[in-house]
Amino acid sequence: MRIVTHTCSNTEIVCALGRGDCLVGVDDHSDYPPEVVGRLPRIGPDLDVDVETIVALKPDLVVTSLTVPGHERCLERIQAAGLPLLVTQPHCLADVADDILRIGEAIGADSEARDLAGRFNETLEQPRPDARPVPVLVEWWPKPVIVPGRRSWVNEMLELAGACNPWANEDAESLQISAARAREAAPEIIVMSWCGVDESKYRPHVVQRREGWDTVPAIAGNRIHPISEAWLGRPGPRLLEGIERLRELVSAYQ
Structure with missing residues (x-):
């Protein structure tokens, strides 16, 4: 074939x-x-x-x-x-x-x-962690900032890791957010998972220096972490490893 x-x-x-x-x-x-x-x-x-x-x-x-x-x-x-x-x-x-x-x-x-x-x-049948879900911003793209919405497998991945997507109720696969929306959502962790970009080229300072984002808890606490889109953004077998990577990250802040 x-x-x-x-x-x-x-x-x-x-x-x-x-x-x-x-x-x-x-x-x-x-x-x-x-x-x-x-x-x-x-x-x-x-x-x-x-x-x-x-x-x-x-x-x-x-x-x-x-x-x-x-x-x-x-x-x-x-x-x-x-x-x-x-x-x-x-x-x-x-x-x-x-x-x-x-x-x-x-x-x-x-x-x-x-x-x-x-x-x-x-x-999917595994029990979700009992602790309060940690709000996590998964960033598909840095400028403009693109995040997953309701129609994304990332929501379940975050839930299984003890976290949540602040925009999980937005009826979209992905959406663009402003500084005001980031401040309102108050994510405690930002995960850089820039699509089509090698993880070695992810730059936390690009996120850290955004105008109007300084009071976002993840920014104020310097909780900005890379997880390649190979583990989060590709709907295939490596999502299972992506869940484990999210678990390791989230557990460090619970």
Whole structure:
């Protein structure tokens, strides 16, 4: 089977299901696992894939996504080319488990998919910590500041870690917030998880120096921490590790 994946999360799901050897192309941002993706042709950046390149790879299946604004334009062009598609658009951890099952069925990895999806379901069944949830601002982008809303798996990840997203009731996948909204929400921890940026390039001083943010508790207490978007922003197998990283961080302040 010849598979092309669009988005890091879909690439990582296919590889986690033991079908990395079926991949014939991935998007430019897919970087894990490096021993697999390092040898593969690239189909272009996440928000501007080259459909002609995909067609030339003669895939039996293209696994694509609607997880980021702009993906819909890629999907339209892939559909117009008549390519065989599987589309993911998860909003919660159960959706991620369901996507794993759907992908597993499509690529002949049903057993592996049931095992991996089962790990997500077991995690969801874990009791939440008894302590007061710590309000945590997860920052997808620094300027303007973009945070997750209600339709994001990050809410459950935070809950499992003993925290909460101050904007969990906002009916959006993500939203832009102002300094006034940050002060009102009063997050006690800020997690930098800048999408598409290597964690080594995260800069806490960018957050610390924001005008009007000096009274935000996380800023005043210098509680600004990096957790790569590879662990929080990609709806695939590494979210399970992301939950553990959040737990370690939050427990230090409880």
